[in-house]
Amino acid sequence: MCRIYGHFGAEPVDRDVLHAVARAMHQGGPDDQTVHTAPTWALGNNRLAVQGIGHGRQPFVLGDMTCVFNGEIYNHRELRAELAAAGHRFEGDCDGDVLLPLYERHGDAFVSRLEGMFAIAVVDRRAEPCLKLFNDHAGMKSLYYHLSADGRRLSFASELRALSRFPDFPDTLDPLAIDRYLGGRAVWGPETVYAGVRTLAPGTALRFADGRLTATRTPLAPAEVDWPDTGPGLTAAASILDGLLQHELTRMLDADVPVCVITSGGLDSSYTSAIAASVVPDLASFNVAYRGDWPADERHFAAEAARHSGTRHHQVLLDPADFPALVDRFVRHLDQPNNAPHSLSTFALFEAIHEAGFKVALTGDGADELFGGYARYVxxxxxxxxxxxxxxxxxxxxxxxxxxxxxxxxxxxxxxxxxxxxxxxxxxxxxxxxxxxxxxxxxxxxETLLRYDQDERFPYYILRRVDHLSMAHSVEARIPFLQPAVMRFAHALPAGLKVVGDTVKAPVAEAARRWVPRSVIDRPKQPFTLPIAAMIKPGEALHELIGDTLLAPGARYRDHVRQDVVRDLFRMQSETPGAHTAEVLWSLLMLETWLSARNLTP
Incomplete structure (x- = not known):
């Protein structure tokens, strides 16, 4: 896992500028920093060494091709064996070693052979020199880019605040960005909060050469499911899904550094944690909760799931009195405003995972979007x-x-x-x-609603948050449900097997029954969140922070939002705390904090 950056075209970029780009996202790759420069291009890498630690220094070079890579390729051993049989020689055991040999043999289609999560940059000088950027079909790893004012140079980086160190960064806000954020909980891509900056949409191959920019997006083809003789049914679907997840988790637990799991107490993370615990003895699990008595506390469900699967459980307890200091820290790392209240606890959870000595954490994200886990879909x-x-x-x-x-x-x-x-x-x-x-x-x-969510909302509201907040603490988040085989199966599964009667995400619940306590499976769905309605009330630290921030005379959001209405909402929340008013105030707090921090150096 790494952070990558670079540029292509026009005159060289000063090496001091490249070092500033790298420093802006140092926490995402603290183990090694390298950059290769040429007269008209550069590729740089901050490495978080997880696989093949003794080798794998980037950039990778093969003939007239140079590559940097952020992510993990879980089928690299199979690909390595295939390439070795074809005559390619390898040193070490880094998953990134297979990228350029595959690209040489298959061209842009090489990404269809990769199983994992990735953002890849290749400079190919064999014919017309060009830069190519690729990412996985789920969009798990962020990659931002912009063109210089004259259109001759393309610059890219894994994080927006790093990209902003390049010359000609277009730091003018998109005039619709505020409404896009408040209307979507995040700024949905491929556009960003900046008018001249874009991010790779999931499954995109982008090519830049001689000032010409082209982007191609390839959909993930659904699987051809080998149903039993009895035909499609919930039991068969659950059995197939369980087999897929066991296979994926076995590969994802293969690392040269300690691996742990995140167990929120919900179905998806409890299920994947239980499978992982069957593969790795004495597996560590982590859950985050808040000191005091708060609504929607799931720590006891997480503890029960951990006992059931036999993990070595770590309970991370956050003190709400510390939240104001956490707000400023995690908002800086998000790069763009995002209203999810549990970003705060996610940021602190990954910090605790890092402090406990882990570099890799498995999460349960993605099941709801693939298998219909939200009531709003139904x-x-x-x-x-x-x-x-x-x-x-x-x-x-x-x-x-x-x-x-x-x-x-x-x-x-x-x-x-x-x-x-x-x-x-x-x-x-x-x-x-x-x-x-x-x-x-x-x-x-x-199914159309699910695909819409997977394409339009999920990569930018949830996956961007997972990527940025984990890498803020040098932790790689691995996501079993978003592996190509699982996504293909979900896309091929009839909608009638995803929601059965009033049971949402039915195949996941059915598959998990042999792994997870019934109390976790059969209880009503409860999203992992921060109970802001209870925490934004007089006497609580968040209430004071919101009042001081949003009612300040120099608040930046006032160019777009009426402060008198905000004052009325704050009064209402102070007198009668409610979920809707709390979410409005929290969303505006995220916006104001981001507007204040966006021009500050990390």
Whole structure:
């Protein structure tokens, strides 16, 4: 696992600038820092050594091809054997060794042979010199890029604040960015919060040569499922899924450094933790909770799952009095505003994992999006009204349409109207068109909603957060549910086997029954979150932080949002704490903290 960066085209970039880029994301690769420079390009790498520690120094070089790589290739041993049989010689045991030999043999299609998570940059000088950027089909590893003002140079980096150290970084905010954040809980890609900066969408191959930029996105082909003679059914689907996850977890637990698991107390992480514990003796598990008595506390479920699977359990307890200091720290690492309250606890959890001596942590992310784990999917799929899409998009917003219209200043409302209206309206209409098109082609509405989420929201709201907050503490987060074989199976699975009656994510629940206590499987779904409605009230540290930050005379958000309305909301929350008002205030706190921090050096 690493952080990568570089540029291609035009005149050289000063080496001091490249060092500044590397320093801005040093925590993502503290073990080794290298950069290869040439007259018109450079490739750099900050290494977090996990696999093949004695070798694997980057950049990788093969003939007239040079490569840097961020991620892990879990099938590298099979690929290494295949390449060795074809005559290629290897030294050491680094997974990245297979990349350029595969690229040489298969061209851009080499990424279809990779199983893992990755962002890869290749400078290919064999014909027309070019830079190519690739990422995995789920979008697990972030990669940002921008063109210079004259269009002759492309610069890229794993983190936005590192990319901003390059010359000509376009640091002008996208005029729709505030609304895109508040309407989507994060800035959905491939655009970013900056007007001239983009990020690779999942499964993208980007080519830049002689000022020409082309991007190709290849969908992940679904699997051809080998169903038993009895045909498709929930029991068979659960059995196939269980076999896939056991295979993936066995490979993902292969590392040259200590590996642990994160057990939130929910179904997905408890399930993957139990499988991992059957492979690794004395496996360590981690859970995060808050000192005091708070709603939605799952620590006892996590502890029960840990006892059941036999892990060596670590309970991380955070003191809410320390939250104001944590807010500033984790927001800086997110690069773009994100409203998820549990970003705070996720950041602190990875810090505790690092301090305990672990470099790799397995998570349970992705199952909900692949197998239909949220009630909003089901409700929208069964809603035949003409306005279903507006209500569905509102459920994904940090602040709903009605409140946004009251919050925005008249000038900002007029600006949005001139550019197509609110984000929730624009994306809701786009979703409705996608569903109608799918239905005409015979595709199921539920599956269309799941694919929409996987493409449009999930990489930018959740996966970007996992990537940035784990690497902020030099920890690699591995995600079993997002491996190609599992994703292909999920895409091939009939929607009627994903949601069975009122049971969401039915194959996962069924597969987990032999691994996880019934109390974890059968209890109502409860999202992992920070109980902000209870924590933003008089006497609590977050309440004071929000009042001091949002009601300050120089608050930066006031160019877009009415402070008098915010003051009314803060008064309401102080008198009668509620979930909706708390989420609005928290979302604005994230925005204001990000606006204040975005121009500060790390």
């Amino acid at each position: 409700k929208a799929a069964r809603d035949g009204s003409a306005t279903w899409h507006r209500g569905y998009q509102d459920t994904m917003a940090a602040i709903g349409t009605t409140t946004l219209e009251r919050l925005y200043t008249p000038a900002h409302r007029a600006h949005l109207a001139a550019h197509g209206g609110l984000f929730t309206d624009r994306t809701g209409d786009a979703l409705d068109r996608r569903v109608r098109s799918g239905e005409r082609a015979g595709r199921d509405k539920l």
